Amino acid sequence: MLLTSSSIAAMPSRDRAALINSISGFKPANLVGTADPDGHCNLAIMSSVVHLGSHPPLLALIVRPGDEERHTLHNLLRSGHYSINHVAEDMVEAAHQTAARYPRQTSEFEATGLTPVWWEGFKAPMVAEAPVKLALELREHQHLAINGTHLVIGEIVQAEIPSGCVNEDGSLDLSAAGTVALTGLDSYHRADLMKRMAYAKPDLPPRTLP
Numbered sequence: 415m416l417l418t419s420s421s422i423a424a425m426p427s428r429d430r431a432a433l434i435n436s437i438s439g440f441k442p443a444n445l446v447g448t449a450d451p452d453g454h455c456n457l458a459i460m461s462s463v464v465h466l467g468s469h470p471p472l473l474a475l476i477v478r479p480g481d482e483e484r485h486t487l488h489n490l491l492r493s494g495h496y497s498i499n500h501v502a503e504d505m506v507e508a509a510h511q512t513a514a515r516y517p518r519q520t521s522e523f524e525a526t527g528l529t530p531v532w533w534e535g536f537k538a539p540m541v542a543e544a545p546v547k548l549a550l551e552l553r554e555h556q557h558l559a560i561n562g563t564h565l566v567i568g569e570i571v572q573a574e575i576p577s578g579c580v581n582e583d584g585s586l587d588l589s590a591a592g593t594v595a596l597t598g599l600d601s602y603h604r605a606d607l608m609k610r611m612a613y614a615k616p617d618l619p620p621r622t623l624p
């Protein structure tokens with residue numbers, strides 16, 4: 415099947431959304447935790463978290479258009495804090511359910527049975543069940559002119575990762591941590607490690623790490 419701009423534009427909107435949402439490849443499955451100034455919690459699944467830089471440690475997140483009705487965006491712009499929590503296999507049902515449009519006063523933690531945990535001095539809840547928990551401070555927010563989405567850039571200021579899941583070179587073994595991957599808006603995948611490759615150099619062939 416060959417797609418063009420016009421055939422994509424002519425697709426029924428639900429089909430187009432499903433296709434384009436999965437066409438970029440496997441994505442991370444994360445729960446974004448926030449709170450309003452009164453401490454009311456919000457939790458939403460988001461797959462658009464992307465690495466932006468390591469020093470400082472920055473992650474970017476894309477939030478759908480709309481301001482007030484986007485509880486995550488509204489809360490993090492006010493508090494300057496949000497958490498990013500990996501989804502593990504036994505959390506998939508609850509994590510997916512956080513996408514439902516609950517009223518602002520409803521906490522998705524209560525609605526789904528996930529457990530909020532507060533870290534000292536941090537104004538957003540972490541998800542107790544998540545194998546990897548990241549606390550982020552908002553560093554930049556851009557309302558993108560191209561389609562009204564929001565680019566949210568945050569710095570990791572604290573993180574909890576499972577002991578035994580850090581490789582010798584410092585990288586995180588996500589399969590060992592039990593983190594799942596996502597495609598589109600509904601498909602959750604187990605991530606099995608296939609192989610690791612050595613740093614690529616022009617004068618050497620591809621080499622598998624032992």
Ligand SMILES: Cc1cc2nc3c(=O)[nH]c(=O)nc-3n(C[C@H](O)[C@H](O)[C@H](O)COP(=O)(O)O)c2cc1C
Nearest residue numbers: 458459460461462476477478484485486513514599
């Ligand atoms: C698998 C999946 C991935 C999603 N990824 C994103 C995302 O990256 N950005 C976003 O704004 N919404 C995303 N959503 C939709 C939000 O989870 C949904 O709009 C949620 O109700 C937002 O909650 P909030 O209004 O409390 O922030 C995703 C939904 C699903 C099911």
